[in-house]
Amino acid sequence: xxxxxxxxxxxxxxxxxxxxxxxxxxxxxxxxxxxxxxxxxxxxxxxxxxxxxxxxxxxxxxxxxxxxxxxxxxxxxxxxxxxxxxxxxxxxxxxxxxxxxxxxxxxxxxxxxxxxxxxxxxxxxxxxxxxxxxxxxxxxxxxxxxxxxxxxxxxxxxxxxxxxxxxxxxxxxxxxxxxxxxxxxxxxxxxxxxxxxxxxxxxxxxxxxxxxxxxxxxxxxxxxxxxxxxxxxxxxxxxxxxxxxxxxxxxxxxxxxxxxxxxxxxxxxxxxxxxxxxxxxxxxxxxxxxxxxxxxxxxxxxxxxxxxxxxxxxxxxxxxxxxxxxxxxxxxxxxxxxxxxxxxxxxxxxxxxxxxxxxxxxxxxxxxxxxxxxxxxxxxxxxxxxxxxxxxxxxxxxxxxxxxxxxxxxxxxxxxxxxxxxxxxxxxxxxxxxxxxxxxxxxxxxxxxxxxxxxxxxxxxxxxxxxxxxxxxxxxxxxxxxxxxxxxxxxxxxxxxxxxxxxxxxxxxxxxxxxxxxxxxxxxxxxxxxxxxxxxxxxxxxxxxxxxxxxxxxxxxxxxxxxxxxxxxxxxxxxxxxxxxxxxxxxxxxxxxxxxxxxxxxxxxxxxxxxxxxxxxxxxxxxxxxxxxxxxxxxxxxxxxxxxxxxxxxxxxxxxxxxxxxxxxxxxxxxxxxxxxxxxxxxxxxxxxxxxxxxxxxxxxxxxxxxxxxxxxxxxxxxxxxxxxxxxxxxxxxxxxxxxxxxxxxxxxxxxxxxxxxxxxxxxxxxxxxxxxxxxxxxxxxxxxxxxxxxxxxxxxxxxxxxxxxxxxxxxxxxxxxxxxxxxxxxxxxxxxxxxxxxxxxxxxxxxxxxxxxx
Numbered sequence: 001x002x003x004x005x006x007x008x009x010x011x012x013x014x015x016x017x018x019x020x021x022x023x024x025x026x027x028x029x030x031x032x033x034x035x036x037x038x039x040x041x042x043x044x045x046x047x048x049x050x051x052x053x054x055x056x057x058x059x060x061x062x063x064x065x066x067x068x069x070x071x072x073x074x075x076x077x078x079x080x081x082x083x084x085x086x087x088x089x090x091x092x093x094x095x096x097x098x099x100x101x102x103x104x105x106x107x108x109x110x111x112x113x114x115x116x117x118x119x120x121x122x123x124x125x126x127x128x129x130x131x132x133x134x135x136x137x138x139x140x141x142x143x144x145x146x147x148x149x150x151x152x153x154x155x156x157x158x159x160x161x162x163x164x165x166x167x168x169x170x171x172x173x174x175x176x177x178x179x180x181x182x183x184x185x186x187x188x189x190x191x192x193x194x195x196x197x198x199x200x201x202x203x204x205x206x207x208x209x210x211x212x213x214x215x216x217x218x219x220x221x222x223x224x225x226x227x228x229x230x231x232x233x234x235x236x237x238x239x240x241x242x243x244x245x246x247x248x249x250x251x252x253x254x255x256x257x258x259x260x261x262x263x264x265x266x267x268x269x270x271x272x273x274x275x276x277x278x279x280x281x282x283x284x285x286x287x288x289x290x291x292x293x294x295x296x297x298x299x300x301x302x303x304x305x306x307x308x309x310x311x312x313x314x315x316x317x318x319x320x321x322x323x324x325x326x327x328x329x330x331x332x333x334x335x336x337x338x339x340x341x342x343x344x345x346x347x348x349x350x351x352x353x354x355x356x357x358x359x360x361x362x363x364x365x366x367x368x369x370x371x372x373x374x375x376x377x378x379x380x381x382x383x384x385x386x387x388x389x390x391x392x393x394x395x396x397x398x399x400x401x402x403x404x405x406x407x408x409x410x411x412x413x414x415x416x417x418x419x420x421x422x423x424x425x426x427x428x429x430x431x432x433x434x435x436x437x438x439x440x441x442x443x444x445x446x447x448x449x450x451x452x453x454x455x456x457x458x459x460x461x462x463x464x465x466x467x468x469x470x471x472x473x474x475x476x477x478x479x480x481x482x483x484x485x486x487x488x489x490x491x492x493x494x495x496x497x498x499x500x501x502x503x504x505x506x507x508x509x510x511x512x513x514x515x516x517x518x519x520x521x522x523x524x525x526x527x528x529x530x531x532x533x534x535x536x537x538x539x540x541x542x543x544x545x546x547x548x549x550x551x552x553x554x555x556x557x558x559x560x561x562x563x564x565x566x567x568x569x570x571x572x573x574x575x576x577x578x579x580x581x582x583x584x585x586x587x588x589x590x591x592x593x594x595x596x597x598x599x600x601x602x603x604x605x606x607x608x609x610x611x612x613x614x615x616x617x618x619x620x621x622x623x624x625x626x627x628x629x630x631x632x633x634x635x636x637x638x639x640x641x642x643x644x645x646x647x648x649x650x651x652x653x654x655x656x657x658x659x660x661x662x663x664x665x666x667x668x669x670x671x672x673x674x675x676x677x678x679x680x681x682x683x684x685x686x687x688x689x690x691x692x693x694x695x696x697x698x699x700x701x702x703x704x705x706x707x708x709x710x711x712x713x714x715x716x717x718x719x720x721x722x723x724x725x726x727x728x729x730x731x732x733x734x735x736x737x738x739x740x741x742x743x744x745x746x747x748x749x750x751x752x753x754x755x756x757x758x759x760x761x762x763x764x765x766x767x768x769x770x771x772x773x774x775x776x777x778x779x780x781x782x783x784x785x786x787x788x789x790x791x792x793x794x795x796x797x798x799x800x801x802x803x804x805x806x807x808x809x810x811x812x813x814x815x816x817x818x819x820x821x822x823x824x825x826x827x828x829x830x831x832x833x834x835x836x837x838x839x840x841x842x843x844x845x846x847x848x849x850x851x852x853x854x855x
Contacts, residue, residue: 030059034072041075042234043272046082053079070100070113074120081124082273084312086361093121108148115144119157126164129315129363135164155181155193159200166204167315175204192236195224199243206250212728218247234272241271245280252287254726260287275316278307282320286327289334297331308350313357318366321357322373325350329380348377365406368397372410379417388417408437412463415470424470431467432491435498438463456506464499468492469535472542472552489550493542496531500611500642507727507782508741518643520544524855526606529643532592534559534614543596545603553595559614562591563774566615573623574797576841582625585842588616589624593631600635607636607823607854611643617777618769620796620846622830630842632830636823638854641781647758647790647853656816658683659710661693661703662718662765663733670733673766675801676718679808683716686812690716699736700743707751713760714815715748715789716808720798721767723779729770730779741783748788761815761822762789765808768798784851791822791852803844807833823854 037052053076060069073096080089100113122137138161145154158181165174178201185194202218205211222243228236248263261284268280281304288296308324311317325347332343354370372394378387391414398407415430438460471492480488504513520529531542539555539562569584593600600608608631610621621639622632631637640646660680666672677694684690691710693702698719707715720733731738739747748759762784769776777796784792793811795804810832814825826848833845 030056030063030065030068033059034068034075037072037075037079041079041082046079049079050076050083066099066103067109067113070096070110070117073099074113074117077120077124081127084314084317086124086128086313089124090121093117093124097121111144112148112150115141115148115150115153115157118144119153119160122160122164126160126167127314127316128361129318129358129366131164131167135161135168138164152193155185155197159193159196162200162204166207171204171207175201175208178204190224190227192225192228192239195221195228195243196239198224199239199246202243203246206246206253211250211253215247215250218243218250222247237270238272238276241267241273241276241280244270245276245283248280248283252283257287257291274307275311275314275320278304278311278320281307282323282327286323286330289327289331292334294334301328301331305346313360315361315363315366318354318357318361318363318370321350321354322366322369325354325373326376329376332380344377344381348374351377364397364401365403368394368401368403368406368410371397372406372413375410375413375417379413379420382420384417384421388414388421391417404437404440408434408441408463409459411437412466415466419466419470422476424473424475428467428470428488431463431470434463435467435495438502439498456503460502460506461499464495464502465533465535468495468499468533468540469537471495472533472540472554486549489542489552492533492540492552493531493544493550496533496542496611496613497642497644501644503778504641504645504782504785507725507778508786513645513785516644518646520609520643521547523643523646524607526604527609527854528600528603528605528607529609529611530592530596531611532613532616534562534616539591541592541595543599545596545599546605548603551596551599555591557591563615566619569623570619573619573843573846576843581623581842585623585625585630586627588619589626589631592621593624593626597626605635607638607821609638609640609643609854611640612777615774617781618774618796620842620849622849623842623846630834632827632834632846636821636827636854638823638850638852639781640852641785645785645852656687656714656812657710657712658687658690658714658716659693659706659712660684660690660716660718661698661706661734663695663698663720663735665695667733667735668737670720673718673720673801675805676766679718679765679801679805680716682805682809683812686809686816687714696735698734700734700739700747701736703734703739704747704750707747711757713757714763715759715761716763716765718765718804719767721764721794722770723767723776723783723794724770725773725775725778727779727782730783732764732767741779741786744783745786745788759787759789760791762787762792763808763811764792764794765804766798766801767795769796780849781851789852791850791854793822793826793848793850796847796849799847800839800844803833803839806836806839807845807848821855823850826850 033052033056037049037056040046040049040052053072057069057072057076060072073092077089077093077096080092097114097117100110100117103110118137118141122134122141125131125134125137138157142154142157142161145157158177162174162177165177178197181197182201185197188194198217198221202214202221205214205217222240225236225240225243230236244263244267248260248267251260251263264280264284264287268277271277271280281300285297285300285304288300304324308321311320328343329347332340335343351370351374355367355374358367358370371390375387375390375394378390391410394410395407395414398410411430411434415427415434418427418430471488501513520527525546528546529544533540533542537558539557540552541554542550542552544550565584565587569581569588572578572581572584608621621637622630624631660683662673662676662680664673664677680692680694684692691706691712693706717732722729722731724730727741731740732744733739751759769780780794780796784794807829811825811829814820814828815822830845830848833839839845
């Protein structure tokens with residue numbers, strides 16, 4: 001929030017000076033006191049500023065100087081707010097507002113004081129957890145600022161309103177407010193207000209997913225702050241601290257943990273307000289715990305504990321308490337039992353105080369958080385009944401204020417507790433309610449909330465997995481009917497589909513996907529769908545066979561063991577002189593296919609569609625081996641992040657035409673791809689009508705023009721590409737730069753709007769998944785889904801150029817056969833290499849995968 005009346009700029013001081021001169025009396029002593037109070041406030045000496053302003057207000061009252069008295073009382077309220085003395089703060093600002101309103105006839109100066117008091121009162125309302133009231137007060141003040149033409153305070157007021165919107169979870173409205181405000185500041189010289197606006201904008205961009213632009217705006221804000229002349233000013237340095245904290249959060253999101261630590265330390269060093277310095281320390285603590293760096297934890301913890309105990313009663317203070325308690329609960333799980341119990345007790349005391357403080361400031365959201373977090377302590381202590389009671393209270397409050405973002409978390413907790421108590425049916429119901437709230441919040445799943453340490457992988461993904469685990473768990477009472485079992489299987493299938501969708505929303509950091517329910521039997525009666533699901537204690541596989549009920553089978557294998565098998569298999573596949581990969585490809589076959597082998601044959605399945613999970617996405621299913629054959633030798637194969645994301649329409653058969661583009665030359669630090677020329681030439685030989693963009697012609701602009709002017713069902717791009725678990729690191733290389741997912745999406749959407757025929761097939765050759773990234777293929781799925789093409793063929797790793805060329809020749813020959821599906825064409829091209837002497841090793845043919853519609 002922006003403290004409108006405490007402005008160290010010359011403009012603010014001159015206004016106060018003018019107000020003092022208007023009264024016509026000697027004001028030397030009270031004005032000196034006023035300025036002393038402002039100086040104390042600006043350097044964080046809030047007790048001293050209170051004393052100075054109290055004395056000044058007594059002088060102004062004696063001299064009947066209503067304007068100066070109103071100003072001083074408003075400022076006095078800000079000092080009380082900084083000290084957490086809410087009742088005194090409210091009394092001061094109410095008196096300021098009353099005095100300003102009593103001035104008759106009204107003048108510009110009195111109207112300015114009314115606006116100032118309303119701004120101060122709004123700030124108080126937000127601090128004590130009442131954003132709706134704050135927003136209403138700031139809107140009243142905004143009318144007066146506009147009438148007075150007070151540009152500086154208009155900006156501050158708008159920023160305050162934006163903060164109130166953000167605190168209520170209205171992220172899009174908050175972002176829009178800032179985007180409307182920025183053009184007004186572009187022509188203005190660099191100032192603290194400009195830096196604050198850019199800082200707020202950068203923070204909101206990080207919350208709504210544009211990490212790259214967020215970093216740019218935060219760095220721009222910091223540069224302005226560095227350039228401002230008064231390096232000792234509290235507000236400037238406080239803002240520097242906030243920007244550094246947010247930059248640290250961005251680096252943390254990108255797993256640049258060493259950089260994040262450095263930025264958090266700088267934030268603590270520069271920060272002026274105790275709560276801001278504490279937030280930096282809390283982030284350092286949570287990061288050290290997350291990284292299991294106990295030496296760092298033991299160094300930071302003693303610096304934080306005393307400050308937590310002395311926090312003032314405020315919205316920010318209570319959030320800091322909850323943050324601290326949740327961190328030490330996580331820490332307790334890493335320590336010996338004696339220390340574990342001591343930390344649990346500490347967390348319980350901190351959260352019990354948070355409950356009291358939340359009640360005292362009448363903040364229902366913070367009360368729900370505090371009660372639910374206290375329930376977590378009891379959950380860890382295995383005091384299930386007490387934990388259930390606290391958790392139910394948190395849920396009731398969350399529902400009463402219509403806060404699904406809070407409710408889902410405690411419904412999930414209640415589900416865990418009921419499961420621990422042995423009440424499977426009620427646990428499933430509670431988990432289901434949590435999932436329903438998550439669906440409602442789908443567009444917000446990407447948000448980073450540093451106050452409550454929000455993380456998709458910690459706070460969202462486990463809800464789905466634990467529900468699926470419960471649904472697939474045998475009923476211990478043996479009273480479950482076949483019908484109930486089938487219902488639970490259908491719920492589990494829907495749950496894992498929803499998780500895949502939520503994971504992509506989190507990947508994109510926006511809700512940009514259209515999901516529709518698809519009946520696989522209507523789409524393809526010869527296809528089976530296999531869902532391998534990595535649960536914390538086992539692997540479950542759900543299979544949908546044509547015209548049959550769902551079935552499932554499980555294996556007692558931990559996710560880490562699956563990850564190790566995948567890593568070994570992927571590594572061995574790169575050695576073309578070795579057959580070592582067979583050990584691991586057979587292990588996976590036995591886990592995923594062997595239990596249903598006979599049913600697949602009896603059902604006359606032609607195509608297997610995999611909805612893969614976790615690290616399994618990073619290997620091709622074609623390489624699975626039964627001891628005699630690879631899976632691709634028996635079935636056509638396809639991948640999808642979920643049936644909900646498939647365009648269910650059959651592919652329109654038409655004359656094949658293609659737009660091709662690629663790089664043969666080394667570019668922007670990437671190596672040359674000499675065989676791309678041959679690959680694209682072969683495409684032209686197969687499809688004479690194809691249009692080619694090569695090397696210097698393969699630019700973003702030329703690609704856009706070619707897409708606008710060409711009606712082609714196939715787009716074939718042979719260039720370096722990288723698939724990553726982070727959208728900003730997923731791209732295709734053009735001659736003049738990197739084409740990221742959103743840029744490619746815009747190009748193809750523009751084409752689809754101009755052309756009635758959609759892109760049937762997007763082929764991405766010479767691409768690869770990021771090395772060492774267990775979830776890298778998420779980027780490939782993300783690009784395939786967002787590109788708007790019905791189907792995508794891409795490579796999991798970059799393959800020998802000559803082999804790729806031969807693969808593409810065989811693929812296009814098969815695609816020109818009207819009765820062949822895309823998955824069959826892919827299989828034909830892979831078998832062409834597999835059956836050759838030179839390229840029979842799966843390194844050459846296995847990495848090509850089909851995502852999306854396989855027909």
